Amino acid sequence: MIEKTLKGKPAYWIWLAFLGVFIAIGAACYIRQYLFGLALTGMSREVSWGLYISQFTFLVGVAAGGLMLVLPYYIHDYKAFGKLTILGEFLAIAAIIMCLMFIMADLGQPLRGLNMIIHPTPNSMLFWDMVVLLGYLSLNVLCGWVILTAERKEVAPPKWIYFFVYTSIPFAVSIHTVTAMLYCGLPGRHSWLSAIIAPRFLASAFAAGPSLIVLACLIMKRVAHFDAGKKALDKLSTIIMYAAIINTFFVILEFFVGYYSNVPGEIHTLQYLFFGLTEHGHTYNNLVPFMWMFVFLNFAGLGLFAYLKFKEGSDMLLGAACIMIFLALWIDKGLGFVLGGFVPTMLGEVVEYYPTANEVGITLGIWATGFFLVTVLYKIAVGVEHEIE
Amino acid sequence: MDNERRKFLKIAGISALAGIGAPAIAKLTSTAAIAAGTEGHAAGDAPHAEEAASGKQYGMVIDMRKFIERPELLDQAIAACALAHNIPEFPPDKKKSDIKWIWKTPFENAFTEESATHLSKTIEEAQFPVLCNHCAHPSCVRVCPTKATFKQKDNGIVAMDYHRCIGCRFCMAACPYGARSFNWEDPRPYVKTINPDFPTRMRGVVEKCNFCGERLALGLQPACVEACKGSGAMVFGDINDEKSEVRQVLAKEFTIQRKPSAGTKPSVFYIV
Numbered sequence: 060m061i062e063k064t065l066k067g068k069p070a071y072w073i074w075l076a077f078l079g080v081f082i083a084i085g086a087a088c089y090i091r092q093y094l095f096g097l098a099l100t101g102m103s104r105e106v107s108w109g110l111y112i113s114q115f116t117f118l119v120g121v122a123a124g125g126l127m128l129v130l131p132y133y134i135h136d137y138k139a140f141g142k143l144t145i146l147g148e149f150l151a152i153a154a155i156i157m158c159l160m161f162i163m164a165d166l167g168q169p170l171r172g173l174n175m176i177i178h179p180t181p182n183s184m185l186f187w188d189m190v191v192l193l194g195y196l197s198l199n200v201l202c203g204w205v206i207l208t209a210e211r212k213e214v215a216p217p218k219w220i221y222f223f224v225y226t227s228i229p230f231a232v233s234i235h236t237v238t239a240m241l242y243c244g245l246p247g248r249h250s251w252l253s254a255i256i257a258p259r260f261l262a263s264a265f266a267a268g269p270s271l272i273v274l275a276c277l278i279m280k281r282v283a284h285f286d287a288g289k290k291a292l293d294k295l296s297t298i299i300m301y302a303a304i305i306n307t308f309f310v311i312l313e314f315f316v317g318y319y320s321n322v323p324g325e326i327h328t329l330q331y332l333f334f335g336l337t338e339h340g341h342t343y344n345n346l347v348p349f350m351w352m353f354v355f356l357n358f359a360g361l362g363l364f365a366y367l368k369f370k371e372g373s374d375m376l377l378g379a380a381c382i383m384i385f386l387a388l389w390i391d392k393g394l395g396f397v398l399g400g401f402v403p404t405m406l407g408e409v410v411e412y413y414p415t416a417n418e419v420g421i422t423l424g425i426w427a428t429g430f431f432l433v434t435v436l437y438k439i440a441v442g443v444e445h446e447i448e
Numbered sequence: 449m450d451n452e453r454r455k456f457l458k459i460a461g462i463s464a465l466a467g468i469g470a471p472a473i474a475k476l477t478s479t480a481a482i483a484a485g486t487e488g489h490a491a492g493d494a495p496h497a498e499e500a501a502s503g504k505q506y507g508m509v510i511d512m513r514k515f516i517e518r519p520e521l522l523d524q525a526i527a528a529c530a531l532a533h534n535i536p537e538f539p540p541d542k543k544k545s546d547i548k549w550i551w552k553t554p555f556e557n558a559f560t561e562e563s564a565t566h567l568s569k570t571i572e573e574a575q576f577p578v579l580c581n582h583c584a585h586p587s588c589v590r591v592c593p594t595k596a597t598f599k600q601k602d603n604g605i606v607a608m609d610y611h612r613c614i615g616c617r618f619c620m621a622a623c624p625y626g627a628r629s630f631n632w633e634d635p636r637p638y639v640k641t642i643n644p645d646f647p648t649r650m651r652g653v654v655e656k657c658n659f660c661g662e663r664l665a666l667g668l669q670p671a672c673v674e675a676c677k678g679s680g681a682m683v684f685g686d687i688n689d690e691k692s693e694v695r696q697v698l699a700k701e702f703t704i705q706r707k708p709s710a711g712t713k714p715s716v717f718y719i720v
């Protein structure tokens with residue numbers, strides 16, 4: 060099936076070349092960082108995790124989002140998703156590979172990464188995160204490949220594969236739950252120390268992942284004659300809408316708990332993220348514009364989805380709504396959640412984090428790698444689809 | 449040999465003996481030890497009491513009255529630690545890369561949970577020493593995925609294995625006291641005078657105060673404690689040993705700990 064990636068229209072090659080440029084820049088930046096150390100990033104003693112870990116956290120959600128296709132199809136026998144489950148599985152593969160790349164980029168001693176396996180430590184949530192991420196990755200590779208091969212031969216997939224498909228469902232939930240547990244089990248970091256983090260992560264994941272899949276379907280409809288079907292896209296947009304509403308609800312609850320209880324630790328991070336925190340006469344607010352962008356995109360996206368439920372809209376509008384929700388959730392989780400958690404510091408000071416150009420280069424490089432993988436994998440999936448038609 | 453040091457060695461000797469005999473004693477008296485250890489709040493503390501009563505736990509009492517009286521003491525202590533442990537000093541434009549084992553901070557930053565409203569002028573202007581608390585229930589150890597940071601069973605010190613650490617910095621996110629530093633770049637060019645008796649670190653690993661484990665092994669006091677010798681500003685010893693000097697001070701003075709709500713049970717106490 061690999062050969063399908065080698066044939067394509069010029070646009071396909073131009074797109075891959077475009078991503079290739081970013082991948083090359085990212086690789087060069089990483090070599091610099093590898094040779095000099097993480098001092099090339101904007102991270103510090105106070106904000107000890109930055110873009111890498113925040114992207115990792117967001118992408119675990121994108122990977123888990125594929126569940127919203129697998130679960131309706133395999134558990135509820137929702138036939139309209141038949142063509143799409145493979146897209147969910149392939150997206151999960153790309154997203155987890157990106158996650159692993161972000162973790163490697165973040166390690167101070169990447170060559171010692173195997174120490175996590177040589178010295179397994181069950182009391183560390185990072186150990187369990189590694190276990191479930193690798194497990195979920197293998198399950199998706201296995202299920203995606205076996206099912207696609209069967210489809211190509213126009214036979215039913217072998218029975219045994221269903222065991223792995225069903226196993227992948229709790230795994231999808233667990234990858235994001237365990238990722239939330241990295242944060243919500245730490246004493247002293249008030250904004251993370253909240254039992255609502257895992258459900259909130261899942262809600263935003265179930266909106267962000269499917270948004271990306273709808274976008275991919277819309278693009279492939281234009282460039283690859285792949286029609287996901289109106290029924291499937293309608294259902295997906297309903298799922299995105301509900302998930303994004305639940306996420307919004309959870310964010311509002313955090314605001315209520317903070318500002319109504321008036322417990323300083325519960326307020327500080329929200330204050331910093333949305334309004335700016337003043338210390339010794341200086342107001343620190345470098346994330347404020349982003350967070351209001353999140354609020355705007357989130358509600359505008361939701362409004363657009365609601366509109367599309369009542370009125371017949373174009374693909375353009377649906378695409379715009381998906382982009383808005385995806386970006387909103389990226390700001391919420393891929394920036395605000397992780398970076399905001401370090402403010403104020405454990406000593407009650409405010410230290411702001413600004414990523415460096417080198418760090419942004421690596422981050423873009425990994426994102427480009429992810430898009431590259433998704434493109435190639437989707438090319439295979441669509442190629443098989445056309446072959447049997 | 450001066451008096452302070454002799455006293456310390458004696459204490460160390462006694463605690464070592466106690467250490468050897470400990471398992472047997474603990475077995476014979478374990479129920480009694482729980483009752484004795486909980487001092488009144490029996491039920492709530494019971495799960496931790498057994499641990500608290502057995503084994504050695506090094507700890508420290510910091511007497512702020514002494515440090516306020518003689519502020520230069522703290523500078524000496526910090527310098528002694530830096531010298532003993534090859535701690536780099538980065539130029540101001542590289543502040544981001546700072547490594548801190550023991551450092552100064554105002555009251556409101558050291559004790560974020562205490563009220564800082566209407567502080568007395570002395571306390572408001574005072575600089576408090578802060579360092580790793582060698583917690584009884586350290587969250588840094590709980591989260592480390594490689595056991596590169598661990599609690600030493602024989603003395604309660606939370607130690608680091610610089611050769612195992614992968615630099616994930618999970619422990620930095622987990623320590624409620626900001627006690628840990630990461631080597632964002634090679635620290636060696638910034639170490640003023642290299643002490644050949646202590647390893648320098650490579651980039652990409654985490655480090656922090658080690659309670660001078662290497663000096664204790666030689667029967668010495670921690671470098672910072674020795675730097676304020678004679679003043680009583682820092683008293684070091686086994687806080688699980690009723691006869692130790694620290695325990696005598698603790699029995700006499702009212703002390704506070706940093707962020708008790710984090711549940712880590714710090715072993716560093718402050719007389720304010």
Ligand code: SF4
Pocket residue numbers: 579580581582583586587588589606622623624625626627628656712
């Ligand atoms: S103070 Fe921090 S680094 Fe030190 S033992 Fe406690 S949790 Fe760990």
Ligand code: SF4
Pocket residue numbers: 591592593594595596597612613614615616617618619620653654
């Ligand atoms: S940075 Fe090192 S010591 Fe800290 S948690 Fe990671 S491996 Fe453990």
Ligand code: SF4
Pocket residue numbers: 528529530532533549550579656657658659660670671672673
């Ligand atoms: S106990 Fe030792 S390592 Fe810790 S601050 Fe004092 S001198 Fe430094």
